[in-house]
Amino acid sequence: xxxxxxxxxxxxxxxxxxxxxxxxxxxxxxxxxxxxxxxxxxxxxxxxxxxxxxxxxxxxxxxxxxxxxxxxxxxxxxxxxxxxxxxxxxxxxxxxxxxxxxxxxxxxxxxxxxxxxxxxxxxxxxxxxxxxxxxxxxxxxxxxxxxxxxxxxxxxxxxxxxxxxxxxxxxxxxxxxxxxxxxxxxxxxxxxxxxxxxxxxxxxxxxxxxxxxxxxxxxxxxxxxxxxxxxxxxxxxxxxxxxxxxxxxxxxxxxxxxxxxxxxxxxxxxxxxxxxxxxxxxxxxxxxxxxxxxxxxxxxxxxxxxxxxxxxxxxxxxxxxxxxxxxxxxxxxxxxxxxxxxxxxxxxxxxxxxxxxxxxxxxxxxxx
Numbered sequence: 276x277x278x279x280x281x282x283x284x285x286x287x288x289x290x291x292x293x294x295x296x297x298x299x300x301x302x303x304x305x306x307x308x309x310x311x312x313x314x315x316x317x318x319x320x321x322x323x324x325x326x327x328x329x330x331x332x333x334x335x336x337x338x339x340x341x342x343x344x345x346x347x348x349x350x351x352x353x354x355x356x357x358x359x360x361x362x363x364x365x366x367x368x369x370x371x372x373x374x375x376x377x378x379x380x381x382x383x384x385x386x387x388x389x390x391x392x393x394x395x396x397x398x399x400x401x402x403x404x405x406x407x408x409x410x411x412x413x414x415x416x417x418x419x420x421x422x423x424x425x426x427x428x429x430x431x432x433x434x435x436x437x438x439x440x441x442x443x444x445x446x447x448x449x450x451x452x453x454x455x456x457x458x459x460x461x462x463x464x465x466x467x468x469x470x471x472x473x474x475x476x477x478x479x480x481x482x483x484x485x486x487x488x489x490x491x492x493x494x495x496x497x498x499x500x501x502x503x504x505x506x507x508x509x510x511x512x513x514x515x516x517x518x519x520x521x522x523x524x525x526x527x528x529x530x531x532x533x534x535x536x537x538x539x540x541x542x543x544x545x546x547x548x549x550x551x552x553x554x555x556x557x558x559x560x561x562x563x564x565x566x567x568x569x570x571x572x573x574x575x576x577x578x579x580x581x582x583x584x585x586x587x588x589x590x591x592x593x594x595x596x597x598x599x600x601x602x603x604x605x606x607x608x609x610x611x612x613x614x615x616x617x618x619x620x621x622x623x624x625x626x627x628x629x630x631x632x633x634x635x636x637x638x639x640x641x642x643x
Contacts, residue, residue, distance in 0.1 A: 333431070333602075336601065337376060337601065337602065340375065340376055341376060341379065342377070342378050342407070342601065343379045343381060343404050343406045343407075344363075344378065344379070344405065344407045344408070344409065345397075345400040345401075345403075345407070345408045346359070346593065346594070347384055347397065347400070348384045348436075349388045349411050349412070349436075349511060350385050350387050351386050351387075352387050352513075353388075354566075354568070355564065355566055355586060356589075359435070359588075359589030359590035360382050360590055362586075362587040362588060362589065362592075362594075363594050364590070366591045366594040367379065370594070376602065381403065383396050383400055384396060387511075388511045389413065393410075393413050393418070394418070397410065405430065406430060407432070407597045408422075408425055408433075409433050409434070409435055410422070410433075411434065411435055411436035411589070412438065412439045412482075412483065413482060414479070414481050414482060415439040415441065416441075422434075422439055426442075426443040427443075431445055431597065432444045432445065433445055433447070433596060433597065434447045434449075435448040435449055435589045435593050436448075436449050437483050437484040438484070446596065446608065446610065447609065447610050448592060448596065448611045449584065449612075449613055450613055451610075451612055452488045453488070453490060455488055455491065455563065455615055456490060456491025456494075456534075456536060457491035458495075458617075459488070459536070459563070460491065460492040460534075461495050462579075463495075463496065463532060463534065464501060466532070466580075467531060467532060470500020470502070471502070471559075472527060472531050473504070473530070473531060473559075474505045474506070474523045474530060474532075475505070475507070476507055476519065476520065476533060477506065477537055478510065478511045478539065479508070480510070485536055489506065489536055492536070501532075507519040509540060511539050513542045513543055515539070516540030516541075517547050517548055520548055521549075528554075530554070532558050532559035532561070533559075535560065535562035537564075538563060538569065541562065541572055542568055545575065555578070556576045560577060561578075561582070562578050563583075564581060564582070564583060565582070565583030565584075565626055566583075569581060570618065570630075573618060573623045576620070579619065580619045581617075582618075583618060585613040585635070587635060588635075592613070596611070619642035619643075622641065625637070625640050626639060
């Protein structure tokens with residue numbers, strides 16, 4: 276059982292393959308090959324198609340014809356993770372339909388971002404039968420022990436979105452967060468060639484992906500006249516993000532820009548941040564993430580440019596990678612770069628269309 280402090284959402288994507296008779300009815304076979312007296316059609320029992328045995332270190336886990344993957348985000352209160360969850364379920368359904376294995380997804384996380392609770396979630400899903408884990412780590416170091424414990428027990432673990440590089444996970448799937456932050460800094464210099472005062476917004480303090488983005492941004496603006504006046508964190512919580520953005524906007528009325536390295540506040544509806552909204556169109560706001568809710572802020576002129584991650588792929592690609600490793604013995608580099616998207620008013624409609632038609636293989640025009 277999970278701790279009462281954690282809310283676990285279990286979502287099983289199970290599509291049963293149609294059983295295939297092991298033998299054709301004797302009445303249809305040539306008499307010389309299968310005489311009716313020897314194998315009457317009425318008495319021939321239906322038999323399930325045997326699952327092909329896998330010659331790999333994970334053969335025992337796959338012996339029952341089922342692969343149970345725990346897909347674990349940082350928290351349940353951040354809507355961005357629902358996109359990845361949908362991708363995980365979709366891929367599980369596709370793989371199940373293809374066969375020969377039934378792929379199931381366990382979706383579980385703390386309600387709010389909390390490293391201690393996430394460690395407990397990881398331990399609990401193992402006890403529930405998880406045979407592989409894909410996790411976005413709230414903090415890198417607390418994830419090391421549970422990841423290593425799982426791997427030592429024969430359960431492969433990969434990370435996505437936020438890494439734990441010192442653990443035994445077999446790969447990290449996501450953007451190069453340092454390069455993403457550096458890109459944001461270069462964009463800020465492009466829009467503020469004469470410099471100015473900017474503030475930084477992060478998600479969970481100390482989270483590896485957020486720290487890398489902030490460090491990349493700071494390195495990119497070195498030597499310029501752009502000055503970081505304050506850095507605040509929203510802890511991946513929408514109300515907290517709204518409050519801190521409003522507080523900083525009030526504290527620095529002449530602020531020239533923002534870098535939202537994590538932007539839970541943008542899930543709020545227009546009118547939720549009146550101080551910021553009154554000034555945003557006259558400043559430069561560069562933000563991570565290009566999900567539909569965030570694109571509306573670009574369309575409204577509040578955000579100059581957004582840097583997008585491959586959210587759907589966090590689930591869709593992660594499930595495929597685990598399947599490839601366990602079923603086919605595929606190996607992966609320590610870092611699997613998912614790439615980034617850059618969205619501005621110039622190409623925001625094209626990005627919106629990708630979401631509308633659920634096709635992220637479409638070409639995104641230049642943001643310039």
